[in-house]
Amino acid sequence: MQLAVNIAVLASIYALISCGYVLIYRVSRVLSLAHGELMMLGAYGLYATASLFSGQPLVAVAAALALSLLVGVLVYVALMWRMTGESVLAAVLATIALGILLRGAMILMFGTQTRHPLEELGWTNASIEVGDDARISGVGLALVLATTVCYGLLFAFLRMTRWGIRMRAAGQNPLLAAQRGIGLHVIYALAWGLATLTGGLAGMLIASDAGLESTMVVIGLKAFPAALVGGLDSLAGALLGSLVIATAEVLMVYYVDPLLSDVVPFFILLAMLVVRPWGFFGSREELDRV
Amino acid sequence: MSVPRASGYFRTRYERDFALLDTRTRKASLAAFAVMLVVYPFFAGPLAMDLANQVLLGAIGAIALMLLTGYAGQISLGHAGLLAAGAFATGILYKELGAPFWVTLPASAMVGAALGLIFGLPSLRLRGLYLAVSTLALHFIVIYLGSEYETKRGFSTGILIDPPGIGEWTVYDPRAWYFVLLIAAAATVLFSLNLLRSKTGRAWRAIHGREAVAGALGISVHRAKLTAFVVSSVLTSVAGCLFAYFRGFVSVEAFSLFLTIQYVAMVIIGGMGSILGAILGTVFVTLFPYFIEWLMDAFGLTDALSSVVFAVNYSAFGLAMVLFLVFEPQGLVGIWRRMQAWLLLWPFKQKPLAGAK
Amino acid sequence: MSDLLLRLEGLEVVYHRVITAVQGVSLDVPQGGIVALLGTNGAGKTTTLRAISGFIGLDDARVTEGAIHYRGERIENLAPHRITARGIALVPERSKVFENLTIAENLEAVVTRRGANRRQLVDSIYALFPALARLRAREAGYLSGGERQMLAIGSALACAPDLLLVDELSQGLAPVVVEELMDQILRVRVELGTTVLLVEQNAHIALEVADYGYVMENGRIVLDGTPERLRAHADIQEFYLGAGGGQRRRSYREVKQYRRSRRWYG
Numbered sequence A: 001m002q003l004a005v006n007i008a009v010l011a012s013i014y015a016l017i018s019c020g021y022v023l024i025y026r027v028s029r030v031l032s033l034a035h036g037e038l039m040m041l042g043a044y045g046l047y048a049t050a051s052l053f054s055g056q057p058l059v060a061v062a063a064a065l066a067l068s069l070l071v072g073v074l075v076y077v078a079l080m081w082r083m084t085g086e087s088v089l090a091a092v093l094a095t096i097a098l099g100i101l102l103r104g105a106m107i108l109m110f111g112t113q114t115r116h117p118l119e120e121l122g123w124t125n126a127s128i129e130v131g132d133d134a135r136i137s138g139v140g141l142a143l144v145l146a147t148t149v150c151y152g153l154l155f156a157f158l159r160m161t162r163w164g165i166r167m168r169a170a171g172q173n174p175l176l177a178a179q180r181g182i183g184l185h186v187i188y189a190l191a192w193g194l195a196t197l198t199g200g201l202a203g204m205l206i207a208s209d210a211g212l213e214s215t216m217v218v219i220g221l222k223a224f225p226a227a228l229v230g231g232l233d234s235l236a237g238a239l240l241g242s243l244v245i246a247t248a249e250v251l252m253v254y255y256v257d258p259l260l261s262d263v264v265p266f267f268i269l270l271a272m273l274v275v276r277p278w279g280f281f282g283s284r285e286e287l288d289r290v
Numbered sequence B: 001m002s003v004p005r006a007s008g009y010f011r012t013r014y015e016r017d018f019a020l021l022d023t024r025t026r027k028a029s030l031a032a033f034a035v036m037l038v039v040y041p042f043f044a045g046p047l048a049m050d051l052a053n054q055v056l057l058g059a060i061g062a063i064a065l066m067l068l069t070g071y072a073g074q075i076s077l078g079h080a081g082l083l084a085a086g087a088f089a090t091g092i093l094y095k096e097l098g099a100p101f102w103v104t105l106p107a108s109a110m111v112g113a114a115l116g117l118i119f120g121l122p123s124l125r126l127r128g129l130y131l132a133v134s135t136l137a138l139h140f141i142v143i144y145l146g147s148e149y150e151t152k153r154g155f156s157t158g159i160l161i162d163p164p165g166i167g168e169w170t171v172y173d174p175r176a177w178y179f180v181l182l183i184a185a186a187a188t189v190l191f192s193l194n195l196l197r198s199k200t201g202r203a204w205r206a207i208h209g210r211e212a213v214a215g216a217l218g219i220s221v222h223r224a225k226l227t228a229f230v231v232s233s234v235l236t237s238v239a240g241c242l243f244a245y246f247r248g249f250v251s252v253e254a255f256s257l258f259l260t261i262q263y264v265a266m267v268i269i270g271g272m273g274s275i276l277g278a279i280l281g282t283v284f285v286t287l288f289p290y291f292i293e294w295l296m297d298a299f300g301l302t303d304a305l306s307s308v309v310f311a312v313n314y315s316a317f318g319l320a321m322v323l324f325l326v327f328e329p330q331g332l333v334g335i336w337r338r339m340q341a342w343l344l345l346w347p348f349k350q351k352p353l354a355g356a357k
Numbered sequence C: 001m002s003d004l005l006l007r008l009e010g011l012e013v014v015y016h017r018v019i020t021a022v023q024g025v026s027l028d029v030p031q032g033g034i035v036a037l038l039g040t041n042g043a044g045k046t047t048t049l050r051a052i053s054g055f056i057g058l059d060d061a062r063v064t065e066g067a068i069h070y071r072g073e074r075i076e077n078l079a080p081h082r083i084t085a086r087g088i089a090l091v092p093e094r095s096k097v098f099e100n101l102t103i104a105e106n107l108e109a110v111v112t113r114r115g116a117n118r119r120q121l122v123d124s125i126y127a128l129f130p131a132l133a134r135l136r137a138r139e140a141g142y143l144s145g146g147e148r149q150m151l152a153i154g155s156a157l158a159c160a161p162d163l164l165l166v167d168e169l170s171q172g173l174a175p176v177v178v179e180e181l182m183d184q185i186l187r188v189r190v191e192l193g194t195t196v197l198l199v200e201q202n203a204h205i206a207l208e209v210a211d212y213g214y215v216m217e218n219g220r221i222v223l224d225g226t227p228e229r230l231r232a233h234a235d236i237q238e239f240y241l242g243a244g245g246g247q248r249r250r251s252y253r254e255v256k257q258y259r260r261s262r263r264w265y266g
């Protein structure tokens, strides 16, 4: 039972992170390897706004979320739009370089010690009983809820709203989208903004649970296999992939060896690449497009 | 690609097109450069010695990656994993069997070849991003195996290795290392240049251009890809083996993803598709932190930032990489070529032809 | 004669700086007219349309000479989105719909020009193409060729263009379907007041709806005139309408004669 709860929480973490990979990839065919750093930046954003708006935790959270969105848009405007039309490698490397830059800048600004944004907000991470013999932390519960809400909103956005539909259209056929008057730069900037927003939210929640330190980048990287296993261009796939990876990871760590934690996602990733490289829900042509 | 030449030089036979060195000027400048390299250690101080050794060692790995990415067009994010494999093969053989370097070196090469095959297999089905990701996954798996070995055998801080040697003579002091590494690096350069003008090298360039066309021309795409991965990994593992001896110490911490990024940066900053680029990139990336430290000294910031020097390095390195990607995608070698063309054409400052970039 | 909407003057387009695909092309499209641009494969029709709509940079092509006047303004060097915003919409030859989006979403995704009433426009598009209204919720990837073409035209019209550029409407479609589409093009002009530049290989069909026609070959305009005149022209009869039925096939010599005489029209 406790295992099931752990799986749910871990799957939520991965899902919340991996939807960022999916959004950016689906819209602009770029793989962002700076996602972990952007998550961390989001968490530091919460830490900063928490001390700025002390006493008003909700305002602080809202401000931190807005900040994340802004950072994502800024990343596109300042860097990634110059990479449109460049090779896949160049775009991925640009995100890697951005990640290194951000990592250094964050240490310069915030130092190296572990931070606890939750305390700064004045909240505590209470533990809640689930059923007879399992417990879930308050933040864990918030993670599950946040992931559910985020995915619900994202699905609704992409299906029902005009800009969501345009986003899907631009991802499918950018040339036609441009011919129909859709501003690709706006769409790409929006995708980066949303991806950074969800990633930042994940970062904030993870930092609230486990403290804010540089290991978060590794979590960000581990969520990437979840996105790929599900199919890089499918949100539903990211959800399923996260569940698969989280299940495997929790079970392996519990029954076999804790050291496996960092490799299990990548083992599954390799297995998937051998058997079905386009993922559970991805479209097959994707392979030839990159 | 070729740079405008001084007049009076004509190729009279097609074989001349394949020559590694064609003009007298080039031969002379290479000879001068070689002499400089040989006398360098007799003038250099300890820091300069250490830097030179790091550059030479790094160049082997960078050339290996250049062959794979810059020439054959296969993206790899598993370079640190391959270096780690070579280093761990050496460390484990030394620790478990007390093997001397003339056993560990070929053994590392063999481990490299095997891993190259494994790393290369996904490339038969995957391209671009997916390939990058699969090599990244392999990196994590190699690192996992290494740390597993460290913890299981109780070397959780790393494996210590004695300096290599034959009989009484051991390679210990920096000057001795310099010559060993110089020979290794020179051999790598020569080997690579020769390979590139052979059938294999041409096949790599062809699959880089367009796989389908290469296949239609009768090139075995699978074979070309696998040889690219195997050759590159063998060189990388050998570099890993040398690294282990040079440091006298092997530990997974040394082979983080950041190391991969540094090697990729060497290739990018140096300039894709050029051995000279790989070397220039290595020099740049190796000297970069020292340059930053020097800058910090010059601005009197060392004390203020002493606790976060590595963070300053990180950001500056990321920034340099971004700047190169955005503003000089051809890398240092692009700058070098333009300078050369400018000097050769001076004072007749025509623009080079548009296609001659 | 009514006002000119579009005028090409001695247009030259070069791909990759070396391949001249279009040379010295001049043509006029009057406001509210339907003009046909005819020609065989590789004549340079698509290139001309791309040059007008501005989407040639992506194929590494450039307008090297000549001018494109649209409402009296030179547009040959404008960015594509500015041209779109001025009311020129292109129905491309290939990949003309968003395959994974439903018909309704395909129309929804389009950015309508400022000042146009979007809802009314979409309603009139559905009225023009009842098939689209019926299949509203179907993914475009599952449509038949004719329906797909209707959707392509519909989604271009949803931009509220003044000038509609249509590339090879009849390509790969059954004659009945093409007839229907041509009728709809006529209705588009009547009901929405849109001017149309119709690129076609099938001269027969195009000349039925057009007010004026141009014939292109090897990147040049070789003939132009009213549909009656073009239809009557022996060369058109021979090479585009497949006429000369019952008569003997023309000899190679006569074909060469045609090629030579054709130059004088350019």
Ligand SMILES: Nc1ncnc2c1ncn2[C@@H]1O[C@H](COP(=O)(O)OP(=O)(O)O)[C@@H](O)[C@H]1O
Pocket (backbone or CB within 6 Å): C015, C016, C019, C020, C021, C039, C040, C041, C042, C043, C044, C045, C046, C047, C048, C059
């Ligand atoms: N992307 C391209 N690159 C180079 N040449 C092209 C390209 N597209 C078209 N062309 C050349 O331009 C000429 C005209 O082509 P196009 O405009 O497509 O003709 P049409 O649409 O009349 O069949 C052809 O000779 C073709 O080879």
Ligand SMILES: [Mg+2]
Pocket (backbone or CB within 6 Å): C042, C045, C046, C047, C093, C167, C168
């Ligand atoms: Mg065409």
